Amino acid sequence: MRSFLAAVGRRLASALPAVAGVVVVTFVLMRVLPGDPASLLASSPTAGEAEVAEIRGRLGLDKSIPTQFLIYLEGLARGDLGRSVMTGQPVAADLAQRLPASLELVVTAFALALVTALPLGVMAALRPGSVLDHAVRLVATLGVAVPTFVTGLLLVYVFYYLLGWAPDPTGRLDIFLTPPEPVTGLLLVDATLAGNGAAVRSAAGHLVLPAVTLALFVMAPLLRITRTSMLGVMGSDFIRAARAAGLSRWRVVAVYGLGNALLPVLTASGLVVSMMLGASVLVETVFAWPGIASYSVDAMMAGDFAAVQGFVLLMAGIYVVVNLAIDLLYGVLDPRVRLA
Numbered sequence: 105m106r107s108f109l110a111a112v113g114r115r116l117a118s119a120l121p122a123v124a125g126v127v128v129v130t131f132v133l134m135r136v137l138p139g140d141p142a143s144l145l146a147s148s149p150t151a152g153e154a155e156v157a158e159i160r161g162r163l164g165l166d167k168s169i170p171t172q173f174l175i176y177l178e179g180l181a182r183g184d185l186g187r188s189v190m191t192g193q194p195v196a197a198d199l200a201q202r203l204p205a206s207l208e209l210v211v212t213a214f215a216l217a218l219v220t221a222l223p224l225g226v227m228a229a230l231r232p233g234s235v236l237d238h239a240v241r242l243v244a245t246l247g248v249a250v251p252t253f254v255t256g257l258l259l260v261y262v263f264y265y266l267l268g269w270a271p272d273p274t275g276r277l278d279i280f281l282t283p284p285e286p287v288t289g290l291l292l293v294d295a296t297l298a299g300n301g302a303a304v305r306s307a308a309g310h311l312v313l314p315a316v317t318l319a320l321f322v323m324a325p326l327l328r329i330t331r332t333s334m335l336g337v338m339g340s341d342f343i344r345a346a347r348a349a350g351l352s353r354w355r356v357v358a359v360y361g362l363g364n365a366l367l368p369v370l371t372a373s374g375l376v377v378s379m380m381l382g383a384s385v386l387v388e389t390v391f392a393w394p395g396i397a398s399y400s401v402d403a404m405m406a407g408d409f410a411a412v413q414g415f416v417l418l419m420a421g422i423y424v425v426v427n428l429a430i431d432l433l434y435g436v437l438d439p440r441v442r443l444a
Contacts, residue, residue, distance in 0.1 A: 204289025
């Protein structure tokens with residue numbers, strides 16, 4: 105246990121320089137990009153210089169950039185990400201309020217992509233050159249080629265506008281329903297815990313289209329990697345030896361084949377989750393999903409430095425945690441990693 109905790113500590117320590125670089129680059133970029141937040145926050149487009157100067161002083165923008173950076177670092181050391189000028193609330197509170205919505209969307213989409221990509225990739229690898237194999241490769245190509253906002257708009261047009269099967273794409277719950285008492289922040293879980301069947305159905309209905317949109321985007325690389333990895337493993341010497349030993353086809357494929365083919369898929373999953381975090385910006389915008397990605401877009405449009413910096417720092421932290429989890433799972437699946 106002690107060695108395990110030491111390994112986790114080393115991994116987290118090795119990620120600190122990258123996180124520090126993210127903090128510095130984000131801070132500098134927000135200051136050098138065109139636009140003046142004080143002018144955007146002024147009461148009118150024709151506000152006088154005195155009003156703009158007063159706002160700049162209130163936001164601390166009248167100080168030099170090194171001084172602003174030191175003040176920002178001092179706040180980070182206290183766990184203070186600053187205060188959002190959009191909402192008037194601490195950025196940490198805004199992110200904590202919106203993070204469960206994004207997690208619900210990303211986790212659901214990743215689960216959909218994984219349970220679809222793994223069996224399709226395996227079946228395509230077991231029948232190379234078949235109609236199924238060509239169809240899988242076509243789906244993988246389309247998933248990468250078609251932008252997520254186009255996929256989302258097409259799904260809305262077909263399933264909401266034409267067929268009327270999906271609810272209106274305006275958030276997580278029907279506006280006429282009372283949200284359940286927040287326990288986890290995950291609307292489906294909270295509605296289930298509260299025994300509110302109407303809220304469960306509404307939350308699930310609102311989640312389907314954005315989750316499918318995001319899942320289609322990340323399913324493509326998972327399909328290709330699963331197929332390629334499975335093809336390589338099934339041609340290996342140990343697979344031929346297992347067949348020669350008289351093992352059943354199911355055991356050869358499921359235990360020896362898929363067990364070894366999952367390692368590259370697991371490695372790619374870290375990159376896929378990172379892709380999802382970026383793609384969720386467009387998905388949340390299309391479906392008016394109240395997550396942290398849409399919050400960051402609004403903050404960027406408003407020139408809200410603290411909110412954008414808090415969002416980027418949170419994304420960096422999530423990326424570090426995801427990659428740490430991938431490393432730990434790799435050790436579970438591959439004994440050679442544990443020995444190393």
